[in-house]
Amino acid sequence: MTTATTTAPQGADHRRKGPGLFRQTLRLGRTEFTLFVRYKTASMYLLMPVILLLPVLNQQSVPILGEYTTTELSLIGTIGAIALFLGLGHPCNVFTARREALVLKRLRVSGVPATAIFGGVFLVVLLFTVLIAALIVAGSVALGGPLPADPVMLLLSVALGCLAMTMLGLLLTRFAGNAESAQILSMVPMMALLFLSGGFIPLDVMPDAVRQVALLLPVAPTVEMAQAAYFGYDVFGGLEGAEPVGFLGLWAGALPGIGVMLVWIVALALLVRRYFVWDPRRP
Amino acid sequence: MTTTANTTAESSAPLSTPEPTVVVRDLRQRYGDFEAVRGVSFDIRPGELFALLGTNGAGKTTTIETLEGFRRPDSGTVRVFGQDPYGQPTGVRERTNAVLQGNGLMEDLSVDESLSLARDLAADPRDADEILTLVGLTDKRRLRVRQLSGGQKRRLDLGLALLTRPEVLYLDEPTTGMDPEARHETWRIISDLKRDGVAVLLTTHYLEEAERLADRLAIMHRGEVRVEGTLSEVLGGWGDRVSFLVPSDVRTADLPHLDGADVEVQTRDQRLWATYTIRAGDVADRAHHAVAALMAWAADHGGALHHLQVRGASLEDVFLEVADGAADLVGE
Numbered sequence: 001m002t003t004a005t006t007t008a009p010q011g012a013d014h015r016r017k018g019p020g021l022f023r024q025t026l027r028l029g030r031t032e033f034t035l036f037v038r039y040k041t042a043s044m045y046l047l048m049p050v051i052l053l054l055p056v057l058n059q060q061s062v063p064i065l066g067e068y069t070t071t072e073l074s075l076i077g078t079i080g081a082i083a084l085f086l087g088l089g090h091p092c093n094v095f096t097a098r099r100e101a102l103v104l105k106r107l108r109v110s111g112v113p114a115t116a117i118f119g120g121v122f123l124v125v126l127l128f129t130v131l132i133a134a135l136i137v138a139g140s141v142a143l144g145g146p147l148p149a150d151p152v153m154l155l156l157s158v159a160l161g162c163l164a165m166t167m168l169g170l171l172l173t174r175f176a177g178n179a180e181s182a183q184i185l186s187m188v189p190m191m192a193l194l195f196l197s198g199g200f201i202p203l204d205v206m207p208d209a210v211r212q213v214a215l216l217l218p219v220a221p222t223v224e225m226a227q228a229a230y231f232g233y234d235v236f237g238g239l240e241g242a243e244p245v246g247f248l249g250l251w252a253g254a255l256p257g258i259g260v261m262l263v264w265i266v267a268l269a270l271l272v273r274r275y276f277v278w279d280p281r282r283p
Numbered sequence: 284m285t286t287t288a289n290t291t292a293e294s295s296a297p298l299s300t301p302e303p304t305v306v307v308r309d310l311r312q313r314y315g316d317f318e319a320v321r322g323v324s325f326d327i328r329p330g331e332l333f334a335l336l337g338t339n340g341a342g343k344t345t346t347i348e349t350l351e352g353f354r355r356p357d358s359g360t361v362r363v364f365g366q367d368p369y370g371q372p373t374g375v376r377e378r379t380n381a382v383l384q385g386n387g388l389m390e391d392l393s394v395d396e397s398l399s400l401a402r403d404l405a406a407d408p409r410d411a412d413e414i415l416t417l418v419g420l421t422d423k424r425r426l427r428v429r430q431l432s433g434g435q436k437r438r439l440d441l442g443l444a445l446l447t448r449p450e451v452l453y454l455d456e457p458t459t460g461m462d463p464e465a466r467h468e469t470w471r472i473i474s475d476l477k478r479d480g481v482a483v484l485l486t487t488h489y490l491e492e493a494e495r496l497a498d499r500l501a502i503m504h505r506g507e508v509r510v511e512g513t514l515s516e517v518l519g520g521w522g523d524r525v526s527f528l529v530p531s532d533v534r535t536a537d538l539p540h541l542d543g544a545d546v547e548v549q550t551r552d553q554r555l556w557a558t559y560t561i562r563a564g565d566v567a568d569r570a571h572h573a574v575a576a577l578m579a580w581a582a583d584h585g586g587a588l589h590h591l592q593v594r595g596a597s598l599e600d601v602f603l604e605v606a607d608g609a610a611d612l613v614g615e
Contacts (some may be wrong), residue, residue, distance in 0.1 A: 016406035027403045111376035114549025
């Protein structure tokens with residue numbers, strides 16, 4: 001720096017007080033909702049988990065958790081997979097498209113923090129995931145299933161799943177050049193994680209090593225939590241021989257899975273922060 | 284906006300000159316082996332419009348993107364309000380805004396919804412009606428953005444940038460796609476911004492735009508600033524041209540020598556034409572002195588200077604010469 005001073009003409013005392021990160025996130029969440037409803041492709045991510053319910057409902061049903069059957073278990077397991085479709089698919093698709101259309105850059109140059117922009121899309125993913133999860137629970141109850149044993153844990157499993165999958169979807173935008181390639185790109189981890197989620201194919205039928213690996217990935221722990229929270233059984237050690245447990249027993253069993261999810265969320269958030277690309281012009 | 288007296292002891296600027304809001308020093312940016320920006324330096328003060336001109340790929344947008352905080356300089360210093368803008372830190376992001384080269388609008392929102400969103404996200408936004416009136420989109424407010432024409436989208440984009448009351452505004456080809464009327468109206472809006480003390484960085488392919496609006500300008504070519512200064516400095520450095528038909532009885536070698544001028548003789552239509560390029564001397568008077576000297580010389584030879592033409596430089600002349608790769612055109 002030469003003679004030019006770096007002192008601002010209107011210094012720090014001139015800073016403006018903005019609406020705050022929380023309000024900005026909520027406001028962007030509202031717009032995300034509007035855009036989601038108007039964007040036809042988004043409905044595909046809503047339909048995918050519903051379509052996957054069909055084979056679940058048609059499979060041979062045998063009792064596995066006391067009186068509860070494999071069908072009921074798989075139905076509730078689907079709750080863990082909703083975030084996989086919506087969270088991974090929708091943000092990856094629309095954020096790639098918006099980056100290419102300079103929409104994201106426009107928001108940033110207007111002074112909107114990255115966290116609020118990411119938070120907005122997370123909110124819409126969470127909203128629609130909770131909505132479909134509520135429909136599945138309602139369907140399950142209508143088919144003679146119980147009311148959720150621990151609704152808080154059920155909600156937590158949905159929220160953790162949405163957060164991790166949204167982060168993963170956002171991270172994948174780095175490798176997509178346009179909305180179409182983003183859709184295809186997101187399908188690869190989507191199908192792999194779906195296969196290893198335990199939602200459709202119980203992890204019990206897989207080799208133990210595969211099961212252990214699956215439980216370290218960011219979907220299977222949420223499926224397990226959803227099933228445990230709904231039926232009140234300690235399924236964390238496998239379905240075989242799982243017993244009904246009380247509130248504390250359920251949460252104690254869920255802790256390793258919650259830990260795995262939190263590690264994924266922090267790691268993915270750091271990766272998104274470091275590698276997310278706002279600008280379509282790449283170095 | 285108020286101006287602040289310069290309190291830097293080293294600075295030679297007069298006391299009434301505000302401190303620069305934007306300071307760029309020896310900025311360099313590389314893409315792999317390719318150096319897109321090679322040692323660019325400039326300042327922008329409140330109320331000043333600095334135009335960055337250049338051919339496509341000259342490094343203008345990379346420079347703006349660095350100022351916007353999307354790229355960390357490979358070397359050199361960039362400061363906006365005294366802060367490094369990389370990552371849009373608090374204290375910078377609330378006080379700057381930009382019109383990007385593309386629109387960056389959410390096509391599925393209406394004009395009203397776009398403004399409402401921008402207002403709710405901003406610290407101290409201007410009124411939506413005021414912005415719509417300013418950019419002439421009041422009657423389009425209920426339309427979806429995708430239904431607007433290209434020029435209307437540009438105007439909405441400008442409106443969104445003005446809505447946050449920026450103190451520093453980056454305009455990357457803001458009038459591209461606008462009809463002449465909208466372009467003139469945009470120029471008026473930008474002039475008003477300058478009067479309100481906004482520091483503006485403008486890139487444009489319309490040289491008339493830079494001539495009308497810029498207080499200072501730079502022409503970039505292949506990552507470097509080749510010419511920089513006020514408009515008159517830039518044009519002054521390029522020189523005035525006096526040309527005439529060489530009288531048939533005069534040999535080329537007998538053409539008079541003028542101080543501070545170069546003479547070039549060309550053959551056109553099988554006749555000789557002389558062109559004097561005068562670069563030295565007072566910009567306001569040098570053409571007059573040159574013509575007076577040539578008239579006196581012609582009178583001594585008992586003849587007249589036929590097809591006499593006197594022409595000052597236009598920004599386009601300078602731009603084209605820089606774009607052609609002339610390296611000796613570094614302005615004062």
